[in-house]
Amino acid sequence: MAVAIRLSRGGAKKRPYYRIVVSDSRAPRDGKYLEQIGTYNPMLPKDDEGRVKIDEDRARHWIGVGAVPSDRVARFLDKAGIVERAARNNPKKGEPGEAAKERAEEKAAKAAEAEEAKKAAEAEASAPAEEETAAADEGAAAETAETAGETEDKAEG
Numbered sequence: 456m457a458v459a460i461r462l463s464r465g466g467a468k469k470r471p472y473y474r475i476v477v478s479d480s481r482a483p484r485d486g487k488y489l490e491q492i493g494t495y496n497p498m499l500p501k502d503d504e505g506r507v508k509i510d511e512d513r514a515r516h517w518i519g520v521g522a523v524p525s526d527r528v529a530r531f532l533d534k535a536g537i538v539e540r541a542a543r544n545n546p547k548k549g550e551p552g553e554a555a556k557e558r559a560e561e562k563a564a565k566a567a568e569a570e571e572a573k574k575a576a577e578a579e580a581s582a583p584a585e586e587e588t589a590a591a592d593e594g595a596a597a598e599t600a601e602t603a604g605e606t607e608d609k610a611e612g
Contacts, residue, residue, distance in 0.1 A: 458522040462495060463488060472496055475509060475528060477517045492517065507531050
């Protein structure tokens with residue numbers, strides 16, 4: 456018989472309370488179990504001692520007999536120092552999916568395109584202003600040359 460150490464849910468709606476039980480792995484989650492070896496109350500704060508209570512002797516016995524703990528119960532047993540749980544490593548977990556990557560590339564391309572358009576608009580806006588200032592400078596230089604010529608004529612005459 457395959458034996459599992461797992462959580463059996465109790466409590467009211469939106470107020471979960473779990474028993475840590477040893478049961479046949481084919482039995483339903485909240486069904487018949489062989490032995491209750493602890494409790495778990497997720498409503499309590501994480502640092503509260505009453506959040507997880509486990510009978511360590513019975514847990515060691517059932518582990519020795521071959522019971523396999525569920526992921527959550529394995530975490531509890533590891534924290535209690537009963538069973539060593541291997542750390543998991545999934546480097547692709549935080550990586551976005553293909554569609555998200557495509558959307559990000561499109562967004563970056565649009566942003567670059569908008570930046571280029573903005574720079575081009577600024578260059579166009581500043582180019583006519585430069586031409587006007589250059590023309591005004593040339594006109595002012597011509598006027599000063601004319602007035603300088605007139606003053607020379609007056610000085611001669």
